[in-house]
Amino acid sequence: MRLLLSALLLRILAVAIALQSPVSIDTLSGVPSSGQSQVQLTSGAYGLDAPKTVPINGSSFDWWYFDVVSPDLDYSFVLVFFAATSNGMWANTPDVGSAVYGSLGVSLPDGSFIEGDTVGSELVVTTLGDGSSGDLVQSGWSWVGSPDMSLYEVIVDSPSAAIQGTITFESTSPAHYPCELASAGAGQSLHLGGPDFGWANAVPDANAQVDFNFNGTKVKFSGAGYHDKNWGGSSVPSVVKAWYWGHARLGPLAVVWFNVIAPDGSEHVSSYVTRQGQVLTMACANMTVRATGANSEWPPVHGGGEPGGFHISAFVEGSGTLEIDVVHKLRLSADPAVTMYRWIGNVSGGFGNGIKWNGSALYEAFAF
Numbered sequence: 362m363r364l365l366l367s368a369l370l371l372r373i374l375a376v377a378i379a380l381q382s383p384v385s386i387d388t389l390s391g392v393p394s395s396g397q398s399q400v401q402l403t404s405g406a407y408g409l410d411a412p413k414t415v416p417i418n419g420s421s422f423d424w425w426y427f428d429v430v431s432p433d434l435d436y437s438f439v440l441v442f443f444a445a446t447s448n449g450m451w452a453n454t455p456d457v458g459s460a461v462y463g464s465l466g467v468s469l470p471d472g473s474f475i476e477g478d479t480v481g482s483e484l485v486v487t488t489l490g491d492g493s494s495g496d497l498v499q500s501g502w503s504w505v506g507s508p509d510m511s512l513y514e515v516i517v518d519s520p521s522a523a524i525q526g527t528i529t530f531e532s533t534s535p536a537h538y539p540c541e542l543a544s545a546g547a548g549q550s551l552h553l554g555g556p557d558f559g560w561a562n563a564v565p566d567a568n569a570q571v572d573f574n575f576n577g578t579k580v581k582f583s584g585a586g587y588h589d590k591n592w593g594g595s596s597v598p599s600v601v602k603a604w605y606w607g608h609a610r611l612g613p614l615a616v617v618w619f620n621v622i623a624p625d626g627s628e629h630v631s632s633y634v635t636r637q638g639q640v641l642t643m644a645c646a647n648m649t650v651r652a653t654g655a656n657s658e659w660p661p662v663h664g665g666g667e668p669g670g671f672h673i674s675a676f677v678e679g680s681g682t683l684e685i686d687v688v689h690k691l692r693l694s695a696d697p698a699v700t701m702y703r704w705i706g707n708v709s710g711g712f713g714n715g716i717k718w719n720g721s722a723l724y725e726a727f728a729f
């Protein structure tokens with residue numbers, strides 16, 4: 362009922378019906394399957410944001426990740442819908458008693474955090490065209506996506522936890538797979554690095570609005586939004602050894618980087634740059650992402666300390682090399698035992714032609 366009241370959902374359904382978008386519905390149970398998961402690692406004609414690992418068994422994982430960071434870095438919001446057992450995730454992942462659950466973290470201007478978790482009995486994902494909508498049943502957490510992925514909304518309506526709110530995302534930049542734009546259609550590789558680590562980036566950059574109430578604490582801001590998903594048939598540390606991932610907005614540019622060390626030690630990169638929504642670069646080549654300052658050893662080592670910052674070089678045909686420095690403003694989460702870090706920070710850089718921009722970024726370092 363709650364979903365049916367969403368004005369955005371009604372608009373999306375109207376468009377989907379008018380376009381006769383293909384529809385599929387997957388019910389991911391909170392009770393993991395004892396069988397094999399079907400893992401999709403090649404794109405279809407539609408369904409970019411659909412479940413890719415069905416059913417979830419005792420080692421597979423599939424998640425839908427959303428974030429927003431404000432331009433002044435005062436606020437950030439990360440919210441993830443997970444379909445996985447603790448076995449499918451990394452060390453120290455608690456067993457929450459269901460294979461479908463959600464987690465959110467908000468950073469406030471004074472550097473403090475609000476955190477929230479929920480579990481569902483099942484996660485029902487409806488895919489219309491390329492966009493998906495998910496209902497984490499019995500939690501009040503859901504998301505809605507349009508068939509062309511231009512609009513997304515995350516909705517939390519949880520009176521028992523006293524959390525209510527919405528995040529809306531209006532995409533500025535086209536969706537992509539690891540090495541190709543989504544417009545390349547069916548038959549594209551969906552794995553980044555190792556053969557079993559899937560990634561699809563439905564919303565690389567969005568104008569996002571957050572409007573939440575956490576038991577009387579209002580969190581309302583706008584900023585750069587982002588949405589993607591990752592998945593794999595066996596546990597996260599068995600399909601990827603390490604990554605540097607992040608997204609940034611600076612001046613007219615939106616940048617997404619994903620630099621991965623595969624289980625065999627090989628390095629892989631996905632470089633994505635748009636300028637006012639027009640794609641400048643989409644390639645699994647011609648980008649380097651390196652830590653700077655303290656603990657900047659390459660490749661990143663499990664148990665390594667917190668890197669001081671990052672430098673990203675991305676070659677853009679016709680424009681030269683984009684050089685960006687990323688400096689931390691705030692660490693959002695850290696688990697040195699895993700090793701995992703997530704931060705917000707400011708970015709500055711340009712193409713070396715005298716024009717420099719600065720802006721905001723949200724980014725991670727993982728090493729298993």
Ligand SMILES: *[C@@H]1O[C@H](CO)[C@@H](O)[C@H](O)[C@H]1NC(C)=O
Nearest residue numbers: 396397398418419420421594
């Ligand atoms: C889950 O499914 C994947 C893919 O079929 C398989 O490789 C893996 O062994 C399965 N895990 C378990 C615990 O059965």
Ligand SMILES: *[C@@H]1O[C@H](CO)[C@@H](O)[C@H](O)[C@H]1NC(C)=O
Nearest residue numbers: 520521522523524575576577
């Ligand atoms: C909300 O805040 C009130 C007042 O501080 C507190 O009594 C109550 O337990 C909180 N509710 C939840 C669900 O945290």
Ligand SMILES: *[C@@H]1O[C@H](CO)[C@@H](O)[C@H](O)[C@H]1NC(C)=O
Nearest residue numbers: 642643644645646647676678
């Ligand atoms: C990488 O850059 C070189 C020029 O330095 C260019 O010729 C090549 O096409 C680029 N590769 C990709 C995949 O974009």
Ligand SMILES: *[C@@H]1O[C@H](CO)[C@@H](O)[C@H](O)[C@H]1NC(C)=O
Nearest residue numbers: 433686688707708709719720
């Ligand atoms: C980051 O932002 C702060 C506050 O806006 C500013 O003082 C600082 O110079 C910025 N640093 C970079 C590298 O842009």
Ligand SMILES: *[C@@H]1O[C@H](CO)[C@@H](O)[C@H](O)[C@H]1NC(C)=O
Nearest residue numbers: 707708709710717718719720
């Ligand atoms: C960021 O931009 C502001 C305003 O354009 C400028 O004053 C400042 O020097 C920039 N900071 C960096 C680190 O480039």
